Ligand SMILES: Nc1ncnc2c1ncn2[C@@H]1O[C@H](COP(=O)(O)OP(=O)(O)OP(=O)(O)O)[C@@H](O)[C@H]1O
């Protein structure tokens with residue numbers, strides 16, 4: 001097992017330092033949000049509209065995608081591509097007032113092109129994000145993400161009686177700090193919080209063991225995502241030796257069994273990067289959306305929503321706050337991206353309100369790890385953007 | 400879940416020893432079926448359940464809903480507390496008669512028929528393609544980790560090094576057993592799905608040869624061995640992010656692949672070269688390999 005020097009050089013996790021004294025966070029994510037290209041008219045590859053041949057080898061993937069990606073992607077599951085371009089266009093379930101402001105009128109042909117155009121754009125975005133090496137798998141991978149995420153939301157936001165949303169958010173805030181200290185990947189944080197959410201519902205946890213549970217979930221997420229792992233003794237140190245190594249490992253076993261070893265997850269972050277790339281969002285808009293998305297981890301209500309909806313809502317709020325000058329091309333790109341995440345307009349608006357409110361109050365809260373993290377120059381100081389304070393008001397006007 | 404292992408499964412024979420423990424053939428006393436048990440002992444002074452076990456179980460759980468014919472079935476996971484200091488975690492798999500290594504060894508001279516090889520390769524690529532389209536990299540394909548039923552059905556196994564693809568993926572620098580390791584991993588450059596294709600190519604050649612194609616003794620030696628076959632790649636294909644220089648190697652020209660795999664037919668040789676392509680971006684994908692003319696003409700299985 002890989003070892004790191006966490007134990008020798010453990011810096012103290014000081015939760016009481018003043019905001020600005022704390023180290024600027026993490027490395028840059030430059031590879032993931034590289035230079036944003038200007039909108040270029042996309043060449044539509046005719047062959048992609050041709051009916052897809054059914055091969056026996058693919059039937060396993062197909063069977064499932066036909067069942068489960070329905071609705072999530074508004075009919076963008078593979079079968080839409082066996083229709084001709086004309087009848088394979090977007091099925092709008094609700095009138096998406098907010099998301100199609102004025103882009104479509106100028107481009108009447110866009111609607112007809114959406115399925116193949118979207119597929120092309122999604123493939124390009126996945127390629128840019130270094131998510132694929134071979135375009136042949138891009139669409140399959142995207143459908144797999146879409147499918148996996150449907151198992152990642154919860155039917156209710158209720159927690160066992162002895163936990164409040166506040167207790168949970170204190171735990172999440174602490175985990176955000178530990179995660180930052182360990183220089184883990186961003187995915188690891190999202191997976192860890194997802195495991196916390198599931199564990200709280202699947203196994204009996206006492207209030208005393210809540211911190212231990214959080215740490216174990218972060219440790220398990222690291223085992224899935226990271227190639228360098230901290231030592232268990234280092235983790236105990238970070239919890240002030242409140243728990244022994246023995247207790248930590250017992251909790252690990254309990255969580256794994258409680259979750260039936262099912263640790264798969266599709267983080268909203270992947271959808272955010274994908275949507276932002278399709279929509280040609282500016283670097284600043286992406287950073288702000290990333291900040292808002294991280295705030296969603298603290299909000300108990302957010303477990304009700306699909307990762308793709310959370311990502312879409314974070315980008316919507318970020319765009320509203322930044323009010324960057326729009327170009328016809330930019331609007332069209334945004335419309336296209338929206339077609340991926342628009343599921344229910346009501347859900348989207350609810351998330352947007354939750355995020356806007358969280359961002360407006362973030363600096364006054366005790367749980368302000370994300371606020372601090374995203375106030376650094378590396379993250380374009382998005383959390384300090386003045387517009388965030390009136391974000392809820394902004395939304396009020398628009399709806 | 401979490402039964403007492405000794406009671407439900409009765410060990411019959413030892414199958415193979417791995418990095419973390421032994422694999423046993425056992426009988427499931429409830430169903431009467433044979434199973435394969437792979438267990439890990441976790442001492443409390445270690446770092447908990449090994450990463451390989453966590454990933455193997457999590458990935459197989461994720462894939463199990465698809466019920467793919469070319470992936471081994473994980474039937475159960477049991478955890479038993481052996482003592483205060485030790486927990487045993489056992490993965491219960493469907494039992495498969497042998498791995499590909501044994502299958503090749505057992506094949507009577509002059510080895511597998513061209514039709515049998517074609518069939519095995521089709522199934523192997525089908526399994527790999529399934530993994531890749533579900534965002535899974537296997538990263539340790541070799542004959543020992545590929546199981547073959549007595550009916551000739553291929554099942555990919557040993558997901559201890561596998562992982563799910565992601566954006567800022569933290570990649571373990573050393574993956575894949577040396578002889579099946581692709582040049583980008585040997586050079587410690589970045590890698591992705593093409594790693595599995597390189598390994599599959601090595602296995603393809605081995606099905607004809609019944610011995611491995613490249614048997615290097617160190618990473619540099621391994622690179623030297625593969626350049627002797629595919630030739631030294633041109634300067635512009637050499638990855639820029641690596642420390643080992645191209646000048647380190649003699650300027651070798653590619654040799655006909657049939658010098659090393661004489662029994663292979665022309666289409667097969669073409670496909671093999673596409674899988675053993677130095678540049679991972681130019682290497683064929685599993686999906687495209689399945690469309691290759693090599694698979695078009697059905698060879699007779701006997
Ligand atoms: N389901 C099975 N049925 C029959 N034999 C199996 C089965 N699974 C594994 N084996 C045999 O046991 C050997 C070791 O198993 P496996 O490769 O899964 O473990 P390992 O090499 O120890 O894995 P790791 O790389 O995680 O240490 C295999 O090479 C194969 O011969």
Ligand SMILES: [Mg+2]
Pocket residue numbers: 417543544557
């Ligand atoms: Mg093995």
